Amino acid sequence: MSVVIKPMHRKRVAILISGRGSNMAALIAAAADPAFPAEIACVVSNRPDAAGLAHAQAAGIETCVIDHKAFGRDREAFERALAAELAARDIDIVCLAGFMRLFTPWFVSHWEGRMINIHPALLPAFKGLDTHERALAAGVKLHGATVHFVVPEMDSGPIIVQAAIPVHDEDTPATLAARVLAAEHCIYPQALRWLAEGRLAVVDGRCKIAGAKRSAEKLTSPSS
Ligand code: GRF
Secondary structure: OOOOOOOOOOEEEEEEEOOOOHHHHHHHHHHOOOOOOEEEEEEEEOOOOOOHHHHHHHOOOOEEEOOHHHHOOOHHHHHHHHHHHHHHOOOOEEEEOOOOOOOOHHHHHHOOOOEEEEEOOOOOOOOOOOHHHHHHHHOOOEEEEEEEEOOOOOOOOOEEEEEEEEOOOOOOHHHHHHHHHHHHHHHHHHHHHHHHOOOEEEEOOEEEEOOOOOOOOOOOOOOO
């Protein structure tokens, strides 16, 4: 008797970057496992000089540059060009990974529930830029990172997963950033896995994870 095993439909993911792309690299590494429920279909940068582009190409991922400067102040024109590239590649999920552009409500609403972002702080604390400097200045004892759904308000969508790390007396913004970044590389692939598996539901602004144990599921770094 022969058994036909149908290939699992892996969600098609576009990662949007503007720079270094280390979170992008963590997502690519996780999705290199054929059992991962999502595949990285393309990496899009709004900056032609984003360092992450070379890493994506070396990993065999299609890349695409849509230079926002070519559109002047017309934010929607940039987004229409981006939307066309995503549609052409049949993208299911968008992951923002250090993507330094704000979206209009039009673009956000189109991707509602299918676009996620990683932020280097424990939201709702320290929205915006320079989070590590501000965390040190505030004297917080715990800092960290958050993966959340994207909504029109910056850094404000339903929280999917967070990683908390202790702040040390001797920390500088650079040392704190390095430990937070390592945590980011663990939680972003985990959040994408849950989303691609269809396990996330937002109820009254709170994100529930179907089948999640009461204690946190073990998160492993792709590099560990
Ligand atoms: C990360 O700290 C991420 O949380 C924030 O921007 C940074 C991007 O770093 N949104 P990288 O490009 O992923 O290395």
